Amino acid sequence: MSLNxxxxxxxxxxxxxxxxxxxxxxxxxFFESTESALRDTMNSQLYALMAAAEVxxxxxxxxxxxxxxxxxxxxxxxxxxxxxxxGSILWSSSSSLSMTLPNIKQVLQQGExxxxxLNQDESTFYHAxxxxxxxxxxxxxxxxxxxxxDLQSFNKQINYYRITLWTWLLAMAVLLLCSQAIIxxxxxxxxxxxxxxxxxxxxxxxxKIESEYPQEIERLTTNINALLEQERxxxxxxxxxxxxxxxxxKTPLAVLxxxxxxxxxxxxxxxxxxxxxxxxxxVQYQLQWAITSADSNLTTSVNxxxxxxxxxxxxxxxxxxxxxxxxxxVHKSLLFKGDEGDLMEVLGNLLDNAFKWxxxxxxxxxxxxxxxxxxxxxxxxxxxxxxxxxxLLQRGMRADxxxxxxxxxxxxxxxxxxxYGGKLTFEKSSLGGTQVSVxx
Numbered sequence: 001m002s003l004n005x006x007x008x009x010x011x012x013x014x015x016x017x018x019x020x021x022x023x024x025x026x027x028x029x030f031f032e033s034t035e036s037a038l039r040d041t042m043n044s045q046l047y048a049l050m051a052a053a054e055v056x057x058x059x060x061x062x063x064x065x066x067x068x069x070x071x072x073x074x075x076x077x078x079x080x081x082x083x084x085x086x087g088s089i090l091w092s093s094s095s096s097l098s099m100t101l102p103n104i105k106q107v108l109q110q111g112e113x114x115x116x117x118l119n120q121d122e123s124t125f126y127h128a129x130x131x132x133x134x135x136x137x138x139x140x141x142x143x144x145x146x147x148x149x150d151l152q153s154f155n156k157q158i159n160y161y162r163i164t165l166w167t168w169l170l171a172m173a174v175l176l177l178c179s180q181a182i183i184x185x186x187x188x189x190x191x192x193x194x195x196x197x198x199x200x201x202x203x204x205x206x207x208k209i210e211s212e213y214p215q216e217i218e219r220l221t222t223n224i225n226a227l228l229e230q231e232r233x234x235x236x237x238x239x240x241x242x243x244x245x246x247x248x249x250k251t252p253l254a255v256l257x258x259x260x261x262x263x264x265x266x267x268x269x270x271x272x273x274x275x276x277x278x279x280x281x282x283v284q285y286q287l288q289w290a291i292t293s294a295d296s297n298l299t300t301s302v303n304x305x306x307x308x309x310x311x312x313x314x315x316x317x318x319x320x321x322x323x324x325x326x327x328x329x330v331h332k333s334l335l336f337k338g339d340e341g342d343l344m345e346v347l348g349n350l351l352d353n354a355f356k357w358x359x360x361x362x363x364x365x366x367x368x369x370x371x372x373x374x375x376x377x378x379x380x381x382x383x384x385x386x387x388x389x390x391x392l393l394q395r396g397m398r399a400d401x402x403x404x405x406x407x408x409x410x411x412x413x414x415x416x417x418x419x420y421g422g423k424l425t426f427e428k429s430s431l432g433g434t435q436v437s438v439x440x
Contacts, residue, residue, distance in 0.1 A: 004188055011180055019169050030161050038154060039115050042128035042147045045071075049080055049145045053091075055136050060091040060143070071095050077150045085142040101148055102127070108144055124151050190214055194221060201228065233419065249279060304334040304366055304373070307343050311351055319355045329365040336373055338440070342416050349413050350377050350436050357381030361431055372422070373440045381433035389426045413438075 045068060054061045060082050070076040071093035079101055080093040087107055102118035108131035118125045131144045190213050200206045208225045212218075256275050305328075312326060336343050354362045358379035365376040417424045422440040429435035 003191070004184055007184055007188075008181065012177060015173060015176060015180075019173050023165055023169055026165055027158075027162055030165075031158060034154065034157060034161075038126060038149070039128065042115070042126065042149065043130075045078070045080065045147045046128055046130050046145050049082070049147070050130075050132065053082065053134075053143075053145075055134055055141065055143075058136070058141065062091055075099060077152060079148040081146045081148070083144045083146065085144075090143070101125075104129070104146060110142060118148070125149060126151065126154070190217060198224075207232075230419075237415075237419075300339060301335045301337050302340045302343055303332075304336050304343070305330045305332050307336070307340065307347060308364060308366075311344070311347055315351055315355050322355070322358070323360070324355055324358055325361050327361070327363045329363070331367070334366060334368060334373075336440070338420060342419070346413050346416050346438060346440075347375075349410065350375075350438070353410070354379040354381075354434075354436075358433060363431065375438040375440070376435060378429040378431045378435045379433040380429070380431040383428060383433045384426050 048068065049062075052063055054063075062082075068078065070078045071080050073095055074097050076095045078093075079096040079099065081089050081096070081101070081104075082091040083089045083104070085107065087104065100120060102120035102125055104118070104127065106114065106129075108114065108129060110131055110133045113128075113130045115126070115128050118127045125148050127146065127148050129144055129146045131142060133140050134143045193211060194209060194213060194217065197206065197209045197211065201208070208228050209221045213221050256272060308328065308330060312328075316324070316326075351362075351364075354377055358381045361380045363376075363378040367374055414424055417438060417440065420440040422438060424439075425437045427435045427437065
């Protein structure tokens with residue numbers, strides 16, 4: 001199921017549930033409001049009956065011209081009766097002629113008022129009643145005034161409201177669903193666009209995701225581009241490593257070939273062993289370069305200070321006789337976003353060189369600057385001549401061309417820095433020796 005379908009279906013279910021609950025609440029509120037209005041109307045009719053009624057000789061006299069017109073219209077739907085304390089009807093409105101009204105069995109006490117529903121056959125009526133003690137010339141009598149109305153008009157009003165309510169709510173639901181579909185299509189357009197670009201990349205028609213995207217998926221597109229670039233760089237480095245390996249092995253192989261054709265046996269053995277060692281160094285170096293290039297720098301975070309401390313513990317034991325003083329300016333929460341082995345390789349080679357050439361003092365600084373981790377290592381040694389820097393950083397430097405501490409180690413550092421899109425520089429240090437700066 002697509003993301004668009006999931007969101008649309010979920011929103012439709014929520015919307016329909018909300019509309020149903022809203023319709024139920026509004027319908028219930030309208031029903032109660034209409035019933036309350038009907039109750040007030042029937043109470044008013046009760047008061048009108050009491051105001052118009054007269055009692056003579058235990059008989060109720062009701063002037064017809066003072067009554068509600070509907071009470072004088074047969075089968076109008078509104079009916080009135082007056083009964084005594086035994087429930088006997090003393091008077092009934094003209095509207096009740098030929099009508100079978102529900103039997104009112106309840107006998108009310110003086111001042112008691114009721115409003116309820118009564119059933120007659122298959123019909124339902126609302127009933128309002130009020131009992132008073134009516135004074136006469138001889139004695140007071142108890143009279144109960146009753147107003148009865150059928151539900152035909154009431155139900156018709158409720159049904160009309162229900163139809164109108166559902167019509168408008170369903171129309172609104174359709175409008176909201178259409179609006180939602182348009183909004184979803186517009187909102188998910190960047191995802192469709194990035195999917196299209198990925199198809200173009202897969203087909204080889206473009207090299208990376210080129211368009212700009214909202215910040216919610218910008219991190220995704222940035223990491224995808226980083227992975228694509230890393231894959232391209234990995235392929236380049238594998239190809240370069242194989243080319244370098246083939247080129248580097250030409251000379252040792254030529255020497256081995258010549259040694260089998262001339263010279264003494266002992267001399268040939270020494271030459272063969274020497275060239276084999278050289279070939280082993282070359283292979284190890286090129287494999288190290290290829291493996292380093294294949295590592296991912298997007299998956300882990302390493303505490304920088306912990307790594308520095310681990311290396312210093314080892315190096316201070318190796319160079320214990322030099323009693324090097326090391327100043328560390330690194331925040332304990334600083335993180336390196338990459339492989340711990342890469343960081344160990346970079347710091348290990350640079351710190352080993354610093355310990356090897358320093359006299360008494362080494363300084364280590366590191367900080368985060370924007371998207372870069374900046375590392376600075378200073379020593380008070382003899383320093384590096386500026387004319388040697390290019391040779392040290394020259395691409396493809398091989399093991400047999402290295403000098404102590406500044407051969408394969410610095411080449412590996414350079415390669416790792418390249419993998420992380422960084423920069424490696426050598427300058428004169430304020431301590432008097434070399435300042436190595438690494439940006440990852």
